[in-house]
Amino acid sequence: MKNILGAILGTALCVAACGGAAAQPAAPYPDRPVQMVVSWQAGGVVDTIGRALAQAMSDLSEGRFVVINRDGASGIVGAQAVSSARPDGYTIGFGPITPITTASHTVRGVPFTVDSFEYVCKVFENVLAVSVAETSPFRSMPELIAAIRARPDTMTYGHFGTNSLGHISFANIVRGLSLRVTDVPFRGETPIYPEMLSGRLDFGMGTVGGARGKPVRLLAVFGDQRSAAAPDVPSTRELGLPTLQPVLSGITVPRGTPAAITERLETLCRQGTEESSFRTVMGRLGEPILYAGQEAFTAQARRDNAEKIEVVRALGLVPQ
Structure with missing residues (x-):
């Protein structure tokens, strides 16, 4: 009888303990610093926008977004750092996606493709x-x-x-x-x-x-239309010149990053672009905010990649 009671008590304690452990909520993302890799030099426009967005996203979350500049090779160095990072949301990229949609077709040995990334949000277009x-x-x-x-x-x-x-x-x-x-x-x-x-x-x-x-x-x-950031300057299209589109710029993460994290990042990115501190920086730079969520940004990135393949072939460029 004593053994039976002991077994029942042990089972009850185990159920309570296990149930209590399972009921513990997961730590909110991010619960430690997130490295935001900017593939361009410190002090430039992309870096300035990245730092403003990182601060806004930090203010909106439990964590801290820290800009790390990894410039070089026209953005390839930084993009590689993101593509090869652990897909856990703690290394993200920010900036133009040209290293992804252009360099992968023009530079020899680039270790990533358009499929190596998830496209979280577009923030602006680098004209x-x-x-x-x-x-x-x-x-x-x-x-x-x-x-x-x-x-x-x-x-x-x-x-x-x-x-x-x-x-x-x-x-x-x-x-x-x-x-x-x-x-x-x-x-x-x-x-x-x-x-x-x-x-x-x-x-x-x-x-x-x-x-x-x-x-x-x-x-x-460059573009089909004049830029809102420079309305008095004619576009290449209206001048009758061969035209390529503006540069899509935003947040990317390594392929395979959990959907819950990319969705959280997308929300923080959208909310970050709505913060007055971020809008003040963009206004000072004269850069319009052109936000697009994950679905739209992904479609734009894939279209951009296809267009660049066509142009590179037309120019007869050889990867260097």
Whole structure:
């Protein structure tokens, strides 16, 4: 009898203990710091936006989002760090997805593809632009193109990396108009402007946001329409030039990240873009917030990838 009572008591205690353990709520995500990998240099527009979003998401959650700059190879270094990270939501990427949808077709040995990531949310579009120094004699895109035609192989322009989207976008114009001009690659956008302002470059391929506040003149923005961030600047489409679309920019995570985490990140991202602190930064930068959730961003990323494959083939670019 004593043994039977002991067994019953033991079972009851076990059930209570096991049931109590199972009833414990899971720790809220994130319960420790999240590394937000920004694949571009500190101090640039992408970095500034990433830090503002990271702060807003930190304020909205139990955790802390910390920006880690992993620039290099036109964003490939940072994208690789994200794709190879453990898919647990504690390493996420932020910035343009060009390393994913462009570099994987233009750079030899890139260890990821468009399928290596989950696309959590789009926050803004990084609009590419052709710019010159304020002291430049060129006041319009037609004037610049006429000068390139008149001085073949003598004019130079800077872009943010060989086979980067900036390079491909102007190479598409060069091919379409049969121009001859020398391109100079840089490690990111920021170093282009001092070289252009010093007169060592005739013009540059950068972004609307990157050029803001600098003594430069925008001659054209890439896209079908003018950018809300630079409404007085004509688009390449309206100028009748070969056109590629703006750069999709947002949060990505490694493929296989649990749906519960990507959904939580999507919610924090959306709420973060609605925070006044974030909107103040975007307003100061002159960057419109163009939010898209996971479903829409994923569709846009896949379409962008397909379009880049087509352009790279048309240009005959060989992975380097």
